[in-house]
Amino acid sequence: MTKRQANATTADTREKLMRLAARAFGTQGYAATTMRGIADQAGIEAASIYYHFSSKEALLDAVMEHGAQSIFAHTQARIAALPPGASAEQRFRAGLLGLFSAMLKYGDYTLAHGRQLAELPDKVRERQIKRRAQHQDFWHGMLEDLHTEGGLREDIDIALCRVFILSTITSVQTWFNRKKSSPEKVVDELCTILFEGVRPREVRKPARRAQAVAS
Amino acid sequence: MTKRQANATTADTREKLMRLAARAFGTQGYAATTMRGIADQAGIEAASIYYHFSSKEALLDAVMEHGAQSIFAHTQARIAALPPGASAEQRFRAGLLGLFSAMLKYGDYTLAHGRQLAELPDKVRERQIKRRAQHQDFWHGMLEDLHTEGGLREDIDIALCRVFILSTITSVQTWFNRKKSSPEKVVDELCTILFEGVRPREVRKPARRAQAVAS
DNA sequence: GTCTATAGATTGATAGAC
DNA sequence: GTCTATCAATCTATAGAC
Numbered sequence: 001m002t003k004r005q006a007n008a009t010t011a012d013t014r015e016k017l018m019r020l021a022a023r024a025f026g027t028q029g030y031a032a033t034t035m036r037g038i039a040d041q042a043g044i045e046a047a048s049i050y051y052h053f054s055s056k057e058a059l060l061d062a063v064m065e066h067g068a069q070s071i072f073a074h075t076q077a078r079i080a081a082l083p084p085g086a087s088a089e090q091r092f093r094a095g096l097l098g099l100f101s102a103m104l105k106y107g108d109y110t111l112a113h114g115r116q117l118a119e120l121p122d123k124v125r126e127r128q129i130k131r132r133a134q135h136q137d138f139w140h141g142m143l144e145d146l147h148t149e150g151g152l153r154e155d156i157d158i159a160l161c162r163v164f165i166l167s168t169i170t171s172v173q174t175w176f177n178r179k180k181s182s183p184e185k186v187v188d189e190l191c192t193i194l195f196e197g198v199r200p201r202e203v204r205k206p207a208r209r210a211q212a213v214a215s
Numbered sequence: 216m217t218k219r220q221a222n223a224t225t226a227d228t229r230e231k232l233m234r235l236a237a238r239a240f241g242t243q244g245y246a247a248t249t250m251r252g253i254a255d256q257a258g259i260e261a262a263s264i265y266y267h268f269s270s271k272e273a274l275l276d277a278v279m280e281h282g283a284q285s286i287f288a289h290t291q292a293r294i295a296a297l298p299p300g301a302s303a304e305q306r307f308r309a310g311l312l313g314l315f316s317a318m319l320k321y322g323d324y325t326l327a328h329g330r331q332l333a334e335l336p337d338k339v340r341e342r343q344i345k346r347r348a349q350h351q352d353f354w355h356g357m358l359e360d361l362h363t364e365g366g367l368r369e370d371i372d373i374a375l376c377r378v379f380i381l382s383t384i385t386s387v388q389t390w391f392n393r394k395k396s397s398p399e400k401v402v403d404e405l406c407t408i409l410f411e412g413v414r415p416r417e418v419r420k421p422a423r424r425a426q427a428v429a430s
Numbered sequence: 431g432t433c434t435a436t437a438g439a440t441t442g443a444t445a446g447a448c
Numbered sequence: 449g450t451c452t453a454t455c456a457a458t459c460t461a462t463a464g465a466c
Contacts, residue, residue, distance in 0.1 A: 031243070111331075119242075153414065154415075163383055164405070190375065192370070195414040198376060198409055
């Protein structure tokens with residue numbers, strides 16, 4: 001309300017640096033990313049970054065926290081936007097779509113977040129391990145609700161089910177093509193596979209199957 | 216047959232270096248891994264590595280190729296070991312188990328192979344992109360065979376199905392616990408989810424589901 | 431085959447002017 | 449807030465002895 005013109009504020013620069021750093025960390029890795037490289041893209045000198053962040057590690061930490069928090073908040077917002085009394089399956093589907101679209105919306109941060117944890121400095125890594133555990137617990141709870149509601153077979157391993165879903169969606173940047181499909185359609189197809197399975201229910205081609213086995 | 220004692224041969228040293236490098240690249244990333252670090256673990260000096268590999272990049276390239284080739288060969292061997300005339304589903308399941316166990320058997324290489332491609336030097340990255348495409352084509356073919364045999368519903372997107380399976384299995388190092396389960400059991404459970412889906416077939420608790428939707 | 435020694439380049443970070 | 453200048457550390461890679 002006070003000032004917001006071509007005049008770049010400290011907060012703006014800080015945000016720009018984080019976004020550029022996120023992309024660099026995500027595409028090149030933490031160690032391969034240089035402060036000079038980030039500074040070049042921001043149009044400033046490397047030394048100037050240290051006015052906003054005390055070290056390369058502090059910059060990484062800010063990027064990782066901001067990314068994880070943004071993605072998780074976006075997911076939960078989608079669920080919260082459902083009408084009250086929504087079923088567990090509706091909440092589950094809304095959550096998946098929320099996570100999926102968040103992975104795309106915060107693409108730069110997604111890449112950074114998706115990197116192997118082992119590469120990160122100890123402090124940052126430990127925080128991210130906790131974050132990841134919280135995220136998994138959240139989805140574990142979603143699946144338990146689904147189970148309680150009667151939407152999950154008794155013989156299904158919830159942990160494996162969670163891996164199935166999350167490994168697919170969190171790797172979305174490596175396979176999703178915006179021009180070929182939409183998040184809504186993909187999540188719907190994903191849920192069809194997950195809930196209904198891929199095997200045809202009515203047996204219409206027993207001959208072909210028998211033939212293949214025999215030949 | 217000529218010599219194989221405490222006397223380390225060139226091939227032995229080369230292999231040891233590759234294994235140590237694979238683990239280092241996989242856990243720390245390419246840029247963060249130093250030749251000194253690898254040499255320390257091998258019990259030699261950094262300069263000595265250059266007798267076996269012309270550069271750090273050449274070492275990486277050897278590691279990536281050896282890993283990818285080992286894992287793929289192991290997968291295909293499992294399929295080839297099936298009795299002749301095995302069904303597409305049997306081949307599919309054998310392939311999954313082969314890939315799963317290969318990911319564990321070549322654990323050090325798996326980590327290196329699983330890293331984001333963007334981090335790698337251009338030459339190595341391009342080779343790995345081709346490798347990855349070949350691997351995806353292979354599994355695409357497996358799913359098409361399954362479809363031809365009548366084991367796949369018409370409305371299932373094969374590409375999405377492939378992502379579903381491969382993203383789960385190739386991330387196995389991040390979630391599989393040898394002490395809690397076995398590769399055979401996990402692959403079996405995975406196939407149950409994939410083929411049959413997770414939703415109960417007989418509707419036994421309509422009251423509960425209706426209640427949840429209504430309240 | 432492995433060593434010692436070192437060249438040559440790059441990096442994260444600081445000091446102080448403006 | 450951003451700059452210039454620079455330091456100290458670390459890295460890949462090479463040269464040549466053994």
